[in-house]
Amino acid sequence: MTRYVKEMGGALLAYMLVLAGSIRVLQALPELAMAAKAAIALLPMLPGIAMCWAIVRNLRRMDELQRRIQLEAFSVSFAGTGLITFSYGFLEGVGFPKLSLFIVWPLMCTLWVVSGFFCGRRYR
Incomplete structure (x- = not known):
């Protein structure tokens, strides 16, 4: 472990x-x-x-390559979370139900894991 x-x-x-x-x-x-x-x-x-x-x-x-992969994954996660939450904010303005801010952290972590997988594949 x-x-x-x-x-x-x-x-x-x-x-x-x-x-x-x-x-x-x-x-x-x-x-x-x-x-x-x-x-x-x-x-x-x-x-x-x-x-x-x-x-x-x-x-x-981590070594330099692993750090680079994580930086790219963090960047995608950060930008993706911003775009998704901002977009949903506009949808709330037209009647969609309000979501709790508790969704932001799990969303960001999920995007980090998924983007980390794809960013890491680029270097294999």
């Missing part, structure tokens, strides 16, 4: 546990002050930061 898998897997497990815990606390204690609710709701972002750190550490361990 690679170091990246351990780091990302640990951060992802922590994220799921903290997320489940924060949801339970917020549901069990609806009378909490708004500041406390906000702090508890944001707790899952701490392991989220660890996930981002695992990605950065993994990029730093």
Whole structure:
């Protein structure tokens, strides 16, 4: 098992546990002050930061070709996410249902994986 898998897997497990815990606390204690609710709701972002750190550490361990492939994949993912979300924003203006911002991160990650596959094939 690679170091990246351990780091990302640990951060992802922590994220799921903290997320489940924060949801339970917020549901069990609806009378909490708004500041406390906000702090508890944001707790899952701490392991989220660890996930981002695992990605950065993994990029730093890559050779130049792997970094180039990832840069191209990130670029496609960034631009694609912008185009898709912007386009859907226009569609919301003509009556399409509003989407949560929670869709942006999974969309960006999906585009990153897919574009990484295609960008990597170019160098084989």
